[in-house]
Amino acid sequence: MASGEWHCEKRFKNESFKNEDENVLETGCLSIIVLGASGDLAKKKTFPALFNLYGKGFLQSDEVHIFGYARTKISDDELRDRIRGYLPQSKEDAEDVSKFLQLVTTLLVIFLIINLRRMMRLILLLLMQIKYVTGSYDSAEGFQALDKAITEQEISKNIREGLSRRLFYLALPPSVYPQVCKMIKSYCMNKSDLGGWTRIVVEKPFGKDLASAEELSSQIGELFDEPQIYRIDHYLGKELVQNLLVLRFANRLFLPLWNRDNIDNVQIVFREDFGTEGRGGYFDQYGIIRDIIQNHLLQVFCLVAMEKPVSLKPEHIRDEKVKVLQSVIPIKDEEVVIGQYEGYKDDPTVPDNSNTPTFATMILRIHNERWEGVPFILKAGKALNSRKAEIRVQFKDVPGDIFKCQKQGRNEFVIRLQPSEAMYMKLTVKQPGLEMSTAQSELDLSYTQRYQGVVIPEAYERLILDT
Numbered sequence: 394m395a396s397g398e399w400h401c402e403k404r405f406k407n408e409s410f411k412n413e414d415e416n417v418l419e420t421g422c423l424s425i426i427v428l429g430a431s432g433d434l435a436k437k438k439t440f441p442a443l444f445n446l447y448g449k450g451f452l453q454s455d456e457v458h459i460f461g462y463a464r465t466k467i468s469d470d471e472l473r474d475r476i477r478g479y480l481p482q483s484k485e486d487a488e489d490v491s492k493f494l495q496l497v498t499t500l501l502v503i504f505l506i507i508n509l510r511r512m513m514r515l516i517l518l519l520l521m522q523i524k525y526v527t528g529s530y531d532s533a534e535g536f537q538a539l540d541k542a543i544t545e546q547e548i549s550k551n552i553r554e555g556l557s558r559r560l561f562y563l564a565l566p567p568s569v570y571p572q573v574c575k576m577i578k579s580y581c582m583n584k585s586d587l588g589g590w591t592r593i594v595v596e597k598p599f600g601k602d603l604a605s606a607e608e609l610s611s612q613i614g615e616l617f618d619e620p621q622i623y624r625i626d627h628y629l630g631k632e633l634v635q636n637l638l639v640l641r642f643a644n645r646l647f648l649p650l651w652n653r654d655n656i657d658n659v660q661i662v663f664r665e666d667f668g669t670e671g672r673g674g675y676f677d678q679y680g681i682i683r684d685i686i687q688n689h690l691l692q693v694f695c696l697v698a699m700e701k702p703v704s705l706k707p708e709h710i711r712d713e714k715v716k717v718l719q720s721v722i723p724i725k726d727e728e729v730v731i732g733q734y735e736g737y738k739d740d741p742t743v744p745d746n747s748n749t750p751t752f753a754t755m756i757l758r759i760h761n762e763r764w765e766g767v768p769f770i771l772k773a774g775k776a777l778n779s780r781k782a783e784i785r786v787q788f789k790d791v792p793g794d795i796f797k798c799q800k801q802g803r804n805e806f807v808i809r810l811q812p813s814e815a816m817y818m819k820l821t822v823k824q825p826g827l828e829m830s831t832a833q834s835e836l837d838l839s840y841t842q843r844y845q846g847v848v849i850p851e852a853y854e855r856l857i858l859d860t
């Protein structure tokens with residue numbers, strides 16, 4: 394395997410990040426059931442992540458079976474066609490498909506000619522059997538049919554019932570989580586307690602406000618034990634978000650600078666260059682604040698602003714996040730701007746009279762010793778002119794500017810989460826040459842240049858693997 398590739402063994406053997414009770418390799422039939430399989434998340438992220446995990450050897454073909462469930466009536470093949478579009482595809486790939494089909498008997502030669510990863514994907518597309526079951530989210534009938542399909546698969550794999558594992562991934566609007574969880578609990582649980590398990594993965598946003606989040610938590614909590622429930626925020630799986638803890642707490646350089654004495658403001662920005670594209674059924678109920686800011690950007694905000702955790706244990710990290718969130722003072726109305734992009738209501742899945750925001754920006758202010766007076770500006774928008782997610786830490790001006798260079802710009806530390814992961818520091822330097830003049834330049838750590846050949850895993854690969 395190439396040096397940058399993730400490796401099963403490496404992950405399980407990484408002692409420094411290990412919790413006492415995790416990293417036990419399990420065997421037995423694993424069924425992964427994607428509920429809401431007809432939707433945007435499933436086709437863009439969930440299924441491609443599963444394919445990648447399979448390609449990297451984390452999911453074994455003799456143990457894993459994947460199911461899709463939704464109300465939309467489509468065939469297994471139609472579902473596969475939808476997914477195929479979101480796996481790396483280009484004219485070049487299409488040629489490889491036909492080459493592969495023609496040269497299937499000379500597999501070793503092809504391995505030398507075409508990229509190994511692409512090759513794996515082609516094989517997967519041919520081999521993986523994704524079964525699609527149609528049904529509503531509150532009908533016993535649908536979930537009984539789903540259970541039947543899973544059980545048949547488990548039996549065909551010749552595995553004792555109790556050793557089977559069932560992972561239900563709710564790629565659905567949170568409004569249907571309670572009814573779906575009830576159905577899973579009533580009809581689709583792993584049938585015995587001989588060592589298998591049933592787990593559920595729920596997506597953000599967890600409710601609409603405090604009351605509904607608490608209600609959702611107690612509804613799910615009545616049906617499943619806490620260790621069976623996985624709440625996903627995929628921004629936490631992004632490489633540069635994972636890097637934030639390391640960056641902040643493993644580098645002496647940043648320790649004395651990361652505070653109100655040196656930092657003028659912090660900007661955490663999410664932009665997308667496409668709109669809802671048929672996702673109005675989910676998005677219009679929630680809007681950009683609940684879709685992006687309350688979860689993804691707030692998690693990033695916590696990692697930028699929190700104090701050093703006691704250790705890397707999840708509870709310790711959570712405790713620090715909670716502390717910094719508790720120190721945020723109520724947001725002022727005059728420090729919020731919201732908007733809706735022109736054309737949003739043209740999406741047939743969006744109601745004609747919708748006033749749901751698709752853009753929002755706001756200032757968070759932290760009332761503590763480190764951050765008093767430093768605005769954290771959070772901004773998110775759909776259908777803007779570019780796609781980008783980044784953190785910009787802007788430093789204060791240097792006092793006593795003997796070079797008269799302040800107009801050229803401040804020191805700024807930028808962490809670009811996507812696209813093209815990078816970190817760069819904007820500095821003032823002497824313009825090379827005979828004159829003593831200054832210019833803005835950058836210390837640049839662009840991942841494509843620094844880590845050539847390293848394949849950065851998609852956020853969902855990491856998170857689904859953890860479940």
Ligand SMILES: NC(=O)C1=CN([C@@H]2O[C@H](COP(=O)(O)OP(=O)(O)OC[C@H]3O[C@@H](n4cnc5c(N)ncnc54)[C@H](OP(=O)(O)O)[C@@H]3O)[C@@H](O)[C@H]2O)C=CC1
Nearest residue numbers: 429431432433434463464465564565596597598672674675
């Ligand atoms: N799209 C993305 O990139 C990401 C989405 N998410 C999260 O995933 C979840 C699903 O989002 P996404 O897939 O984009 O949304 P979609 O609008 O695509 O909904 C997913 C599926 O849910 C069903 N559905 C949609 N609206 C309703 C409704 N009002 N009541 C019941 N069922 C409905 C539809 O399936 P059918 O009608 O066939 O049953 C649809 O195909 C959300 O919680 C979102 O926050 C998280 C990260 C990224």
Ligand SMILES: O=C1O[C@H](COP(=O)(O)O)[C@@H](O)[C@H](O)[C@H]1O
Nearest residue numbers: 627665676684685689782811852
């Ligand atoms: O959670 C969501 O995230 C996606 C954007 O994810 P990214 O990893 O591609 O940045 C967004 O499109 C979607 O509206 C939202 O639900």
